[in-house]
Amino acid sequence: MRDVYILGVGTTACGRFPDKPAHILGREAAWTAIKDAGIHPRKIEIAFCGHVYQGMGVGQRTLKEIGLVGQPVVNVEGACGSGTLSLWEAWRSISYGQYDIVLALGVENLSRILSGGPLPLEEDDIEVAMGMGMPALYAMRAKRYMEEYGVTAEQLAKVVVKSRKHAALNSIAQYRKETTIEEVLSSPMIADPLTRSQCCPVGDASAAAVLCSGELVDKLATKKPIKVLGCAAQSGKYSTPEKLICDPSENVARTSRMAYEMAGLGPEDMDVAEIHDAFSIAEMIVYEALGFCEKGAGVRLIEEERTSLGGDIVVNPGGGLLSRGHPIGATGLLQTAEIVWQLRGEVGARQVQDAKVGIIETMGGAQPAMDGITCVVSILGA
C-alpha cells in the first residue's frame, strides 16, 4: 500500500438551493478543490462522485462543466455514507497503485425532490412500508438509551446546543443561530422523543477533495498536505435481539478499529472528530462506538463539554449534520474538508488548538435487521 495525501478541498455553502441542481453545486465544489490543491485540472486521472438521489451520470454531468471529460468517472452510492465512500474509492485507487491524482466529489440537492419531512426511503423495505422513516428509527434508539442509562430529554438537547454553537462560527453552515435547551425541546415533536431541532435539516451542497500519491506530494503540494493515515469502509452485519437498539454500532466499531489499526493510533490520539450526528442521540452512541468512552457514557462527554470547542476531544467543530447540514451525498466530503482545514489551522474562531490528528465517521442508512448500509471511517494527519 502506498501513502496517500489530500492536496486540496472545496465546498459550497450548505442550505436550501432549489435553483441550483446537483451539477451546478458540484462544479463549484470540484473547481474550488482543484484551485485549493493548486494543480492543473487535466492532471486528474479519475473522479468518483458520491450521491444518492441525483440521477444518471451526475458525476459526468457535473465535471463536464469544468472541462473534466474523457477520464473515468465512477458514481458511488452508499446512502448517507456516499460522500466518504467516494473518498474511500479515491484513497484505494491511489493506495493500491492504480492512479496518482484523483478527485473525490460528493453532491446532493434535496430541495428539488423534498420540501421537508423524512428522507424518502426504499418502499420495498418492509419496515419502510410499515411507516419507518430515519427519525423514527433513531427515536427508538433514543427511547431505549434514555431508559437504559437514565438520560433526560434535556441532556439529548444539549447535543444540539453544542452543535449550533459550533456552527455559529462556520460560514458555510445551514443553521448558524445559537439555541437553548428550551428552544430545542419546544420545537415540534417529529418522533418521540426527538423534536425537529434534534433532526438534521433537508439541505443541499457539494464538497470535493483532490488526493495524490506519496510519490508526487512534494512535487505537487502548494499548501500543507494532509496525510490519509487510515481509511476503511464496511457494511452492516445482520443484527439480532442480543444487542440493544441503542448499543454502539458494531459496524462503526469494526470500521473504526480497522482505520485505527491502519494508522497505528487509537481513539485517545484523536484531537478532533467529524462524526455522523444525523440525530441528537446518534452523537452519543457514536462516541461509544469510536471508543471515545465506554458504552452508556456518551452522555457524560456532552455533560462535561469534553467534545465542545475547548474540550479534550472536540467533535463536530463545523456544526455536524445537525447544523452545518446533511446534504447526504456531500456530507462525507464536507466532514473531510472540515478536518483538512482544522489540521491546516485555517478555521479561525473554531480552530481546535494544535490539532494534529482528526477522524471522520460517516454512517449510511439503517434497517432494524442490518447495522447500517455503509460505514466509512478515515483518519487524517497533519
Added chain:
Amino acid sequence: MSEKINDQNEIYRPDLFSTTPRPHLIAGRCKACGKYTFPKYYACPFCFSDDLEDAPLSPIGTLHSFTIVRRSMPDYQVPYGLGLVDFPEGVRVMAQIEADNLEGLKLDTKMEITVGPVRKSNDGKDIVSYKFCPVS
C-alpha cells in the same frame, strides 16, 4: 407486494402473518442451523444454507423500543405508534402499534399481533397488515 382481496382494502405482505389459530407472524427458519430470520431470506445469513422454511413465530413478544411518529411520509396518518418487538425465536420485528394509551406504553411490555390499517393506497383505500398491541 400488496395483494388486493376486495374493494375495501388491500393486505400488505399476507405471506408474513396469519390470524389462525391466534394471530402470529411467519418467519424463515434455516433447516441447517435452526436460526430464524424475519422475513425469510434467500440464503441463511448465519450459515449460508439455502434450505429455508416458513416458520411461525410465538404469538407474544417483548417491546424493545417504540416511538410515536408525528411527521411521516404521505399516505400515513399521523400520529401512529411504531415499535420493535423481540420474539423468543431470536428475531426483532418492526411494526405499527395499536394501543389506547400510546404515551403511557412501557418498554418491555408483552405485545401480541393484531391486524389493522397501516397506510392509505393511492386511491385512498386502507392497506392493512400485521401490527402490535399490548397483550390484553
